[in-house]
Amino acid sequence: MEWGWILFKTLVFPGLTFLLLVIFATFYLERKLVADMHGRTGPYYVGPYGILQTVADIFKILQKEVIIHRQADKFLFLIVPAIAFFMVALVAAFIPYDENLWIVSTPYDLVISLALLTSLPAIFLFAGWVSRSKYPFIGGIRVINQLISGEIPLWLAGLSVALWYGTFNYLEIVHKFDILGFLANLVGLAIFLVAILIVADRPPFDIPEAEQEIVYGFLTEYTGVGYLLLAGAKFLEVFVLSAMTVTLFLGGFKGPFLPGWLWFLIKVFAIYYLAFAIRASTPRIRLDQLIKFTWTVLVPLSLLNIALILIVKAL
Amino acid sequence: MLGKVLEKIVLVATRAFEPKDTTYFPEKNPEVRKKPERFRGRHFINAETCIGCYACERACPIGAIIMVPTGLKRPRAMPTVNLGRCCYCGMCEDACPTKEKSIYLTEEYDIMVEEVDLTPLIDDLWAKPVGDITKNPLVLKDLQKQKKEAK
Numbered sequence: 001m002e003w004g005w006i007l008f009k010t011l012v013f014p015g016l017t018f019l020l021l022v023i024f025a026t027f028y029l030e031r032k033l034v035a036d037m038h039g040r041t042g043p044y045y046v047g048p049y050g051i052l053q054t055v056a057d058i059f060k061i062l063q064k065e066v067i068i069h070r071q072a073d074k075f076l077f078l079i080v081p082a083i084a085f086f087m088v089a090l091v092a093a094f095i096p097y098d099e100n101l102w103i104v105s106t107p108y109d110l111v112i113s114l115a116l117l118t119s120l121p122a123i124f125l126f127a128g129w130v131s132r133s134k135y136p137f138i139g140g141i142r143v144i145n146q147l148i149s150g151e152i153p154l155w156l157a158g159l160s161v162a163l164w165y166g167t168f169n170y171l172e173i174v175h176k177f178d179i180l181g182f183l184a185n186l187v188g189l190a191i192f193l194v195a196i197l198i199v200a201d202r203p204p205f206d207i208p209e210a211e212q213e214i215v216y217g218f219l220t221e222y223t224g225v226g227y228l229l230l231a232g233a234k235f236l237e238v239f240v241l242s243a244m245t246v247t248l249f250l251g252g253f254k255g256p257f258l259p260g261w262l263w264f265l266i267k268v269f270a271i272y273y274l275a276f277a278i279r280a281s282t283p284r285i286r287l288d289q290l291i292k293f294t295w296t297v298l299v300p301l302s303l304l305n306i307a308l309i310l311i312v313k314a315l
Numbered sequence: 316m317l318g319k320v321l322e323k324i325v326l327v328a329t330r331a332f333e334p335k336d337t338t339y340f341p342e343k344n345p346e347v348r349k350k351p352e353r354f355r356g357r358h359f360i361n362a363e364t365c366i367g368c369y370a371c372e373r374a375c376p377i378g379a380i381i382m383v384p385t386g387l388k389r390p391r392a393m394p395t396v397n398l399g400r401c402c403y404c405g406m407c408e409d410a411c412p413t414k415e416k417s418i419y420l421t422e423e424y425d426i427m428v429e430e431v432d433l434t435p436l437i438d439d440l441w442a443k444p445v446g447d448i449t450k451n452p453l454v455l456k457d458l459q460k461q462k463k464e465a466k
Contacts, residue, residue: 036331041339277328282320 026235028054037280064224071132080127081229088236098260110168121147128218139217142208149294150198156302157192161248174252187305189249196241204282242271355403355420362444365417374410389453396442
């Protein structure tokens with residue numbers, strides 16, 4: 001019974017099947033919601049409300065030939081997307097979707113998730129480097145630019161929550177969540193939201209994938225399954241970061257009437273909606289603008305936030 | 316600066332709940348299907364009235380009409396229109412001498428064509444005669460004649 005439940009969790013609901021569904025859903029929602037914001041219709045013909053359009057697209061990608069060009073390191077080129085995917089999928093294992101719906105729960109949840117997310121840019125740089133091609137390499141370098149500008153506010157904002165609640169464990173954070181904690185962490189929430197946009201390469205910070213400048217960044221040379229895994233990793237990163245925001249700042253699965261996992265998904269959807277609205281409304285900013293913004297505004301603000309939380313906590 | 320950005324984001328986020336600028340393709344929205352009075356679309360060729368006079372073929376300015384032999388004495392051949400080549404000018408309709416036009420342009424415009432070759436094989440590329448050719452008065456007359464001669 002116990003083992004069956006663990007297997008179900010790892011393979012079906014908060015596990016692999018659910019994560020694959022999340023990739024489909026993110027892909028679909030991004031198109032549909034941005035279309036709504038533009039006043040367009042979006043996917044419409046395949047399936048009800050165009051839901052199956054994503055499925056058709058993904059199966060089309062799966063049929064494509066895997067092309068590895070001569071200079072590339074074959075083994076590394078093939079294994080990097082899988083590593084990236086599993087790194088992100090590991091982060092998803094720590095998130096509590098409901099009172100009993102989590103795969104792993106340790107005293108160091110937050111630190112482990114942040115560490116895994118911080119090591120992702122290195123993998124993406126590697127993906128650009130093993131491609132042995134100009135644009136992917138420039139894209140990889142730009143990912144490191146995102147790393148040095150985005151991860152520090154992310155860590156500081158995330159750790160301010162841990163300071164307030166006095167724990168790294170997601171479940172405990174969710175249990176201790178109340179309106180006072182929400183208000184105290186409001187600045188942290190704002191910083192975290194901007195930071196997740198930077199870390200997940202979402203517009204207006206999608207500098208590593210800037211189509212007009214460097215084709216598709218480190219994804220340029222990838223085709224077929226490799227591309228799907230890398231792009232899936234990026235979509236999952238968005239989901240995981242949104243889920244972390246919900247868990248840390250918005251009370252996770254807590255909510256009246258509806259079941260916990262539904263509340264969790266509704267909150268994640270709200271974060272998605274915000275991210276897509278930002279995507280549809282703001283143009284991309286430059287490399288130097290990003291670094292200037294993060295190091296003169298975001299990092300000092302998050303340090304001040306930590307100081308504020310320490311003061312309020314001491315009172 | 317920040318206020319302006321936030322204003323834009325709120326504007327775009329609320330825009331999703333307003334009515335859309337685009338409409339669904341006509342099949343879901345009949346109002347869009349309204350066409351001008353003399354719209355010229357896909358051809359209708361009536362096999363029951365056509366007399367096989369070749370007038371439409373001669374009138375066609377770009378040779379989109381070919382006469383396909385019927386294998387009968389009268390009407391000898393019937394028009395088939397290559398929809399990929401046709402310019403929808405309506406000359407064939409004007410030239411048709413029958414009282415009730417045997418070839419005319421309908422309002423149907425859902426045509427997906429591509430000029431491949433001139434062999435009438437693919438139905439979508441060709442407007443073919445529609446109807447029962449045995450009901451054509453010319454065919455009936457010939458049949459009666461044949462019967463009389465046989466007697």
